[in-house]
Amino acid sequence: MDAQPLAVGIIGCGNVGRILAEKQNTFRITAAYDCVPGCALDFSARFGAKPLTEFAELLAEPVEIVVEAASVSAVREYAIDVLRSGKDLIILSVGALADETFRIELLGEARRLNRKIHVPSGAIMGLDNIRIGQVSSVDTILLRTTKNPLSLGIGEPETKCVFSGTASECVQRYPKNTNVAVSLSLACGCDASVEVWSDPGETKNMHEIIFSGEFGEAYIRIRNNPSSGNGATSRLAALSALSILENLKNPLVIGA
CATH class of the missing domain: 3.30.360.10 (Dihydrodipicolinate Reductase; domain 2)
Structure with a gap:
């Protein structure tokens, strides 16, 4: 019997979110939040995820992990609450962790709650x-x-x-x-x-x-190659997050 797909929530329904949704295989994006309601609705219509226009709704969803694909400010605003809701987290806007005070607080909460924060390799390798x-x-x-x-x-x-x-x-x-x-x-x-x-x-x-x-x-x-929807973002950044999601339930861990 096939394993149940990993249930994933996403913050930010833009370019990165679309790449993840287009290539989902061992996981399913079941809940999508965006501060612009129309973006969440468009994402839902295309990929079937439940559209959420209030962040608190995402915290109540039965997802195992949340992908932040929005902005540095979104990490600062939402990351700790995601951990406190009992979900692991993938952060793409890693620039938020340059703030030492915020980083210490976030990691402290992750340790206290026994939650994992994943940082993809992003646009580089190694x-x-x-x-x-x-x-x-x-x-x-x-x-x-x-x-x-x-x-x-x-x-x-x-x-x-x-x-x-x-x-x-x-x-x-x-x-x-x-x-x-x-x-x-x-x-x-x-x-x-x-x-x-x-x-x-x-x-x-x-x-x-x-x-x-x-x-x-x-x-x-x-x-x-720049992402087709955002020249400032490399397609590799989205693919590195995709790789994390596809391998979370893989018993063989390579290079991590």
Whole structure:
């Protein structure tokens, strides 16, 4: 007999939510909340999830895990209540965890309630081994992100470094483009260095990771296709969340 599909709730019925719904297999999105009622209704009409226009309704739904696919502000507003309702959580807007006070409170609640918070690899690869920074010495952890200026919301006509600093500083300047930087820092256990480059000739979202330490040296380059509905978001980000959902009930755990 086939296992019962994992019941999933979602916060945010936009581009990422649609990708997850289109590819659901071992899970089912049964409840969908969006602060814009029309978005939840459209999502329901297309994918069959119960449309919710009040967040409290989502907390009452019999889902096992909730996917946040909305915004940094949505994480801050809803994440703790999701855990307190007895549900695990997948966070895509990882930039919210750059706020140390909020992060400590959120993780404290997760420990107290014995709940899990999953952070997908997002638009990069290799977070599983970047975690060795938590148990060994690190010399360099640098993220260099290059995007078309339109994706960055600027009008820079030439290739130019528009930011250089730490991940925690970058989230203040480019909150919609720093989930990768914060994920990298959380995985490594230290505040990663970040460069953001604007390149009018770049048609994809490119991330380069330079990592060195006790283990040796690594260089990773990813050139992502932007999501069709949102040029600032890489399709890989949605697919990495999809991978978590599809494997939650898999008894074989690889690289996590």
